[in-house]
Amino acid sequence: MNWLKIIVLSLIWVEGYGDILQQELQQHWQRPLASQGQSPKTQTSLEPKNCATCHVTQFKDWSQSLHSRAMGAGIIGQLVDMPATATKQHQACIRCHAPLQEQAVSLVLSLQQQNSSTNLHEQGLICAACHMRESKMYGPPHRNKQPDVADMDKFPHDGWQSSTIFQDAQFCSACHQFKPGEYALNGKLLENTYEEWKASRYAKEGKTCQACHMPNRQHLWRGIHDPDMVKQGVEIKNLDFKQLYNNITAKLSIKNTGTGHYFPTYVTPRIIVEGYQADKDGKILLETKQQYTISRKVAMNLSKEIADTRLAPDEQVMFNYQAKRHPEALSFILNVQVEPNAFYTKFYQITLKNNSAKKGKELIQQALEQSQKSVFSIYFKQHSLR
Numbered sequence: 001m002n003w004l005k006i007i008v009l010s011l012i013w014v015e016g017y018g019d020i021l022q023q024e025l026q027q028h029w030q031r032p033l034a035s036q037g038q039s040p041k042t043q044t045s046l047e048p049k050n051c052a053t054c055h056v057t058q059f060k061d062w063s064q065s066l067h068s069r070a071m072g073a074g075i076i077g078q079l080v081d082m083p084a085t086a087t088k089q090h091q092a093c094i095r096c097h098a099p100l101q102e103q104a105v106s107l108v109l110s111l112q113q114q115n116s117s118t119n120l121h122e123q124g125l126i127c128a129a130c131h132m133r134e135s136k137m138y139g140p141p142h143r144n145k146q147p148d149v150a151d152m153d154k155f156p157h158d159g160w161q162s163s164t165i166f167q168d169a170q171f172c173s174a175c176h177q178f179k180p181g182e183y184a185l186n187g188k189l190l191e192n193t194y195e196e197w198k199a200s201r202y203a204k205e206g207k208t209c210q211a212c213h214m215p216n217r218q219h220l221w222r223g224i225h226d227p228d229m230v231k232q233g234v235e236i237k238n239l240d241f242k243q244l245y246n247n248i249t250a251k252l253s254i255k256n257t258g259t260g261h262y263f264p265t266y267v268t269p270r271i272i273v274e275g276y277q278a279d280k281d282g283k284i285l286l287e288t289k290q291q292y293t294i295s296r297k298v299a300m301n302l303s304k305e306i307a308d309t310r311l312a313p314d315e316q317v318m319f320n321y322q323a324k325r326h327p328e329a330l331s332f333i334l335n336v337q338v339e340p341n342a343f344y345t346k347f348y349q350i351t352l353k354n355n356s357a358k359k360g361k362e363l364i365q366q367a368l369e370q371s372q373k374s375v376f377s378i379y380f381k382q383h384s385l386r
């Protein structure tokens, strides 16, 4: 065989492989998802706590993750004010937050206030939503030696079908990337995480979403709500601090060094970079405060984009502080604050103020308190003033 033939054949192979992968992905994530069928084993085995008896680690990690809390007070508080039979309206939310057909059914029963043996919808993005189709288990290629297909029936749940889609970044696109033509503001899709990643060096290096968010196949999916994860994603340096006569100047550099997409990728979080002077009790002297916000700011009704100051992968921004020294100031402080749910905090406040939550009022109140509690600082530096 000559070289040209080999190259042409391998190109056809790569192309063909790509097609199969696309087909498998499309089939796996067609929405609404088909029911698991009437297999007698099915109804109980969809419960994550059933998987837990054997997959202890995955269950423990998943239980701490936001995927397991994807049907929290904030979303259920909105669903309870929708008509019980408006299944299309429900799908617009639960196709990402609780995508199984059996969860859609359990949601309708609970909205009709019928007693049901399951609360499957409340459990969020459960194991089976990613791993089970028509009562059959799917997973990534085995980390050691994949057992022979012939031996599969010796395993619990009749074995599993191994598939490379689980290791592909596109697996996550089903819910973390809008399709072309879906909702966009200022020419940019509202969710664009996969495309941001694809344009970054991480895609070229083969560093997938799973590599950062599921290292060693861990089921934690840590993100903007986790201080350590956020610190891994950015480098913050105090490059300069000067106190000359009565003038204070400082420079703080913030660089997206390890986030595989924009920092942050969504319109929900907000990062506030601030410098301020404090008095002898460490109390902030408000008139000395200067701020810079990193976020994609949109109108509350999502009608327009107001500003986009997010940092693309490897992008850097400099915060420059310059002010007169306050007569009572004894220290100067630089602080970087993360508000993971900034958009929703405001959304819940407005919903409560307008009285637009009826049955969901208490849940929205609860969601507001939770979202206010999620704030944390990833950088704090204090300079004493002479």
Ligand code: HEC
Pocket: 045, 046, 047, 048, 050, 051, 052, 053, 054, 055, 127, 128, 131, 137, 138, 139, 140, 141, 142, 143, 155, 156, 157, 160, 162
């Ligand atoms: C009675 C024990 C048992 C229960 C219950 C169970 N599994 Fe498994 N599962 C296994 C065993 C054993 C294997 C093979 C593991 C191995 O060889 O490493 C397996 C394999 C898998 C795999 C394939 C792993 C890979 O390497 O790709 C997935 C995915 C999986 N199970 C998901 C689930 C889910 C989801 C549930 C609940 C709906 C569940 N299992 C319930 C025992 C169980």
Ligand code: HEC
Pocket: 066, 067, 069, 070, 071, 072, 095, 096, 097, 099, 125, 129, 171, 172, 173, 174, 175, 176, 209, 210, 213, 214, 221, 222, 223, 224, 225, 226, 340
């Ligand atoms: C079926 C839809 C779906 C799929 C598939 C999915 N996610 Fe998610 N993911 C969600 C939803 C919904 C949330 C938000 C949960 C909440 O806070 O209510 C979320 C939250 C997250 C978060 C936490 C974000 C934060 O605010 O801290 C990370 C990280 C994440 N997903 C990564 C991934 C990765 C990586 C994959 C692919 C392996 C993936 N997800 C696949 C729906 C999905």
Ligand code: HEC
Pocket: 069, 070, 071, 072, 073, 074, 075, 078, 079, 092, 093, 094, 095, 096, 097, 174, 175, 176, 177, 191, 224, 266, 267, 268, 269, 344, 367
């Ligand atoms: C395309 C997938 C997708 C769809 C559709 C979707 N969401 Fe989400 N939702 C997410 C992701 C991803 C997050 C996490 C955002 C983050 O962490 O920055 C989220 C976060 C949230 C949150 C804040 C976190 C929490 O659980 O309190 C609420 C509330 C919410 N969504 C409600 C809804 C409602 C209501 C709908 C339907 C109108 C909906 N979502 C439709 C993917 C989706």
Ligand code: HEC
Pocket: 048, 051, 052, 055, 058, 059, 060, 062, 067, 125, 126, 127, 128, 129, 130, 131, 139, 140, 142, 143, 166, 167, 171, 210, 211, 214, 216, 217, 219
């Ligand atoms: C958001 C989708 C999603 C959810 C929810 C989810 N998984 Fe997974 N799971 C994955 C992906 C993706 C991989 C492969 C990761 C990789 O290859 O890096 C995986 C891998 C696995 C494996 C193989 C682990 C190994 O070490 O080889 C098992 C077993 C498994 N999952 C079980 C579970 C169980 C049990 C639950 C619920 C407690 C669960 N999964 C929830 C997406 C998910």
Ligand code: HEC
Pocket: 169, 172, 173, 176, 193, 194, 195, 197, 202, 207, 208, 209, 210, 211, 212, 213, 222, 223, 224, 229, 230, 232, 233, 234, 258, 259, 260, 261, 262, 263, 264, 265, 266, 267, 268, 269
């Ligand atoms: C190089 C590592 C890396 C890769 C690759 C990566 N992420 Fe992230 N991701 C992070 C870090 C660090 C954070 C926390 C900082 C932040 O929120 O921007 C994060 C945050 C998130 C969040 C929280 C929401 C938000 O507004 O930031 C989601 C959702 C998410 N990633 C999904 C994904 C998906 C989906 C992919 C693949 C298309 C992916 N990530 C690829 C490192 C990575």
